[in-house]
Amino acid sequence: MTDSTTGTTDLTTQPATLASELFAPGVGAQAGPPTTPASDTGSAGNASPGAHSHGGPTPTGSPPERLTSTDPDVFGAPTGREETWRFTPMKRIRPLLDGAASDARLTWTTDLPEGVELSRVDAGDPLIKGLPEPVDRLAALTRQRAGGADVVRVAKEAQLDRPVTLALAGTGGDDVVWGQLVIDVGAFAKATVVLDHTGPAKYSGGVTVLAGDGAQVTLVSVQDWAPGSVHGGQYDAVVGRDATYKQVVVTLGGDLVRLVSNVQYSGTGGRADLFGVYFSDQTQHQEHRLWVDHAVPNCTSNVLYKGALQGEGARTVWIGDVRIRPAATGTETYELNRNLVLTDGARADSVPNLEIETGEIVSAGHASATGRFDDEQLFYLCSRGIDAETARRLVVRGFFADVVQNIGIDALQDRLMGTIETRLGAAFSDPDPASSIQPVEVA
Amino acid sequence: MSVLEIRDLHVSVGEGDDAKEILRGVDLTVRSGETHAIMGPNGSGKSTLAYSIAGHPKYTVTGGTVTLDGEDVLAMTVDERARAGLFLAMQYPVEVPGVSVSNFLRTAATAIKGEAPKLRTWVKDVKAEMELLEMDSAFAERNVNEGFSGGEKKRHEILQMRLLKPAIAILDETDSGLDVDALRIVSEGVNRTREEGEIGVLLITHYTRILRYIKPDFVHVFVAGKVVAEGGAELADQLENEGYAAYVKDSNELAAAEGARA
Incomplete structure (x- = not known):
């Protein structure tokens, strides 16, 4: 039911899992070389709060906090050896990391139903200051260079009659496009927002979804980029009390796509469903990193990502981190990643990670399988x-x-x-x- | 009217020094309207014969011919063989997760017929066949063979045979693992097909039990990779009473003699 092993599956070195396992419910986490110490392991039933120690200068009994900052220099320049960058082909993401500030924009085509307002705020706006902070250098650069944010506001209690669509097309310039989008959904409103990325682009875009109390928000992000495109982005969701947030990420196009999706809960009773589909062929690198932070009681998270790979250079990475902090009693969480390898030579990395700091939870589990x-x-x-x-x-x-x-x-x-x-x-x-x-x- | 002709078929598994000959010169002719039972002890190569005709990549044909109405079956891909009119009901049907039975059946029917069957009549046909095989309608929405019991898998194989209407059907130990009820249901499905049309059936079995339900026109005793005796339905009765011992003994002597010559 509960485990907290960390495993990587790598079809180039391990025998293929039977494909039937890919689909079976509740398949256990893949065996693989542990990348974290055995002290990580514990179970929901008997783990005592604070039982996990990862060392460090001042042991607090909890895993170290993730570094977040709006200042890019706090993170230093990534070398590719860092945990957050070790799966990323650095050469191919350099155009973003080394990209200069620019005025380049994607071409926006919008469909805004009644009850939705699109506006722009500058960097000094209190809204910007209150957003979850960047978790890596690229995200911090993006926040800085976006110089403000485009804001989609859905009025409280609004019930939209159709999805909000933002079709964001790259125009193929050499400049990096830096963007920051905030989707602010008022209390008890119900909204679906579609980000439809197409065309050729070098794009680094932050997206923050603020789901008000009792709101029901669906964010769909489609990466249907033209070949050669590079896309990096940090997606944050702040899920309000009793709110539900559903995110569907579909990554098909581009040369390299690296998306970091974070979820936090600002009140009890929130629910987050994170779905993803990715299909990598030829030499595409598609990386999805998830981080669900349970810090308040009685929230639910459910993660389901599925990927297919074909072609010798196809490469996918899925990292699923879930943390259940001591205060997050009554948490229910499950994450599942399946990879289907269609041809020889493709490589899928899958690393689920669960940190449980309270035994007072409903359930916690994860599964990962890669098969052909x-x-x-x-x-x-x-x-x-x-x-x-x-x-x-x-x-x-x-x-x-x-x-x-x-x-x-x-x-x-x-x-x-x-x-x-x-x-x-x-x-x-x-x-x-x-x-x-x-x-x-x-x- | 179709004819499946197998002439001096030699088949081996494995490669290089590990190659092992399983079929050692099989001769067999199956015509429309005929039901042939192939009976033999375990390891005699019965299933290898079935899979070789269907084109499983694990088996290498090293000699002989297989033709359907004069066409070279061995030159065809697996799917071409099926479209030419061959059907193999497998002993161990494979799970195909993520693909529903209804989707699978319709896709297969489209491939076999060359065009998508008309939705209304198709749904009706599937439903009627499933009722005859005493399959619950919820079955259609399950994934192919996933979590099916042994009996469900075999019924699903016969359902496919009923819907795809092959010229020649090879039933590979369709009776194994079935209880009496399931055996009756499956056998009735085969008999309906025989009564309705001109299907040729090659029934591979270890036991005579299924032959009480499906009366063969010809019985072939299969030992050590070839047919060693042929007869009518009465041969099955003889096997029922005496077993394979006499044939296996002959075969051992034969193999020993061959070994001595070599």
Whole structure:
């Protein structure tokens, strides 16, 4: 039920997990070389608060706090050896880390339903000062250089009749685009906000969602960038009392995408669901780092990320950190990461991490599995007349559908599944025209 | 009218020095409307024959031919064989998580027929067949073979045979692991297909039990990778009473003699 092991799964060095394990509910965390000391381990039933010691100059009985700051220099210049950067190909993220301040902007196309207001505040605005702080140098640079923020405000108690859509298109310039977006949803309002990233860009963008008490907020962030794009971003959510926050991250395009999603709760009874889908092919690097900080009682978090990889240079990283602080009694948390490796040579890293500092919780757990689409499945489907390409599509569609359907916007879901299909088809091109008309349902 | 012809088929598993010959010259002809039972002890190569015809990549054909209506089956990919009219009901059907039974069936039917079946009649057909096989309708929304009991898996295989309507169906130990009720239901499904059309059936089994429900026209005794005796349904009765001992003994002597010559 509860564990706090840290494991990495790496298909290049470990035997493939049976694909059936990928989908089974409650699959245990992958075995792998522990990257944190054994003192991390504990269980919800008997862990005494303060039992975890990680050493350090002044032992507090708790893991060290994560460094946060609005000052980029506090973090120093990353070398790639730091825990937060060790999975990132530094050469490819340098254009952002070394990027100069600029006036470059993405092209915004917005659809704002009634009850929604889009405005701009400058860097000195109290709203900016109150945002969760950056957790790495790139995020701090972004906060600084964005020079203020674009703010989407949803009035309290507003019930939007359609999603807020911000279509953000890159225009392909050499300059880094620095952005900061704040989505401020008033108490008891209900809103869905879609960030739809397309086009070629070097983009570093912070996004903060403030979900007021009792609000129901869905944020969908689609990374459908043109090839060669680089995207870094820190996403923060502050979940109010009894509020629900749902985040759906869909990363398909670009050369490198590295998103850090943090969740904190400002009141009791909050719920956060973090869903993600990523599909890496050829040489794409897609990195999703999550950090859910349970510091108040009776909150829930649920994480489900699924990724598929094809091509020898395909690379994905998923880091799922959950911390349950001593005060966070009644916490319920679960995180799950599944990776489906479609071709030889691709590499998926998956590192779930759970720090439990109180035994008074409802439940805490995580699972991670990386497996391949195996020959026996392929044979079974083909023996029913289904060609190999369609068989792969069928399996990948099924694999992703339960996450994608959380978006709740049919047209967007169809578009994303279509994009995935096209990408699958490009890698396993089969001239058989019959294979392109397979009836496959999403839900 | 279809004819599956197997001539002097040799098949091995493994590669290089580890290669092991499993089939050693199989001759067999199955025509539409005929039901052939292949019976033999464990390890005689019965399942290898089934998987080799279907094209499983684990098996290497080292000699002989397999043709369906004169077409070279061995030159076809696995899916081409199925579209040509061959069907293999597997002894151990594979779980395909994330893919629902209804989605799978419709995709397979589309591939076999070359066009998507009309939704309304298709749904009705699937439902009717599932009722005949005493399968709950909730079954259609489950993932392919995932968490199915042994009996459910076999019924699901027969359901596919019913819907895909192959020219030649190979049933690989479809009776194994079934209780009497499930065996009856599955056998009735096979018999309906035989009565309705011109299907040719190659029934592979270790036991004579299923032959009480599905009456074969021909029985072939399979030992050490080849057919060693052939006869009508009465041969099954003889095997029921006497077992494989006589054939296995002959085969051992034969193998020993071959070994001595080599």
